[in-house]
Amino acid sequence: ELREARALAYSAWAHFFTPSRPQDENILVGAIGCQADKTIEAVNAFIELLDAMPINQTRWDSAHAAILSAYRTNPISSRSIPGFAYDFNALGLEQDPRSNRYDSLQKADIDSLRRFYEKEIQPKSILLSIVGDSKKIDLNELKRIGPLTEVKPEQLFKR
Template structure:
């Protein structure tokens, strides 16, 4: 609960204290139009965030995040990792440095 309150308060503070800069206004207006929005969406987002609670976050997690597949990358010496135990969580694919940095 305390972590939620801290994060919630921080996000609200960000909305309150970070207005669109004078020189950035034309770009924001153009972007809103390009996205098909009827004006600045931040007001509605702020109001939704202000009314949000931990239960809303949990509902979002259960609906939007939990059902989807996750990708977990572990970087290190595979000789020091129990790959059989790790495979209990899902498929394990070993990738070499050459695979990652081959240009």
């Protein structure tokens, strides 16, 4: 949407992560790669998508098929198996959860996407991190979106 339909970004993606520990929360992480002068417009568009995600049957069909294909064709690599097994055991699971997820995904439809969005995405708080040259970004406009904390590069790299 941000990259193709609105031409606001060179790249844009989002991924919903489930926790690997019982006490952790689900989290939606996204990234937008854009020109500094498009930052405000891209951030506003991203927030708009989170607030009112367009749910489209054609996109659903394509994404649904791609996810099912990924489950069928991307096994856990042999080097990743111990960490993967540790993670699902830490969640109290007796077996690899991907089999159940795959079965659930096969039964999923666009209405299940809508319910998931309304429960897990739409009502949640948003934390934005913007990396870029602050001289090229209208910080006053960013402050209108929400509270702004500016972090200097030297603060990021202190150990």
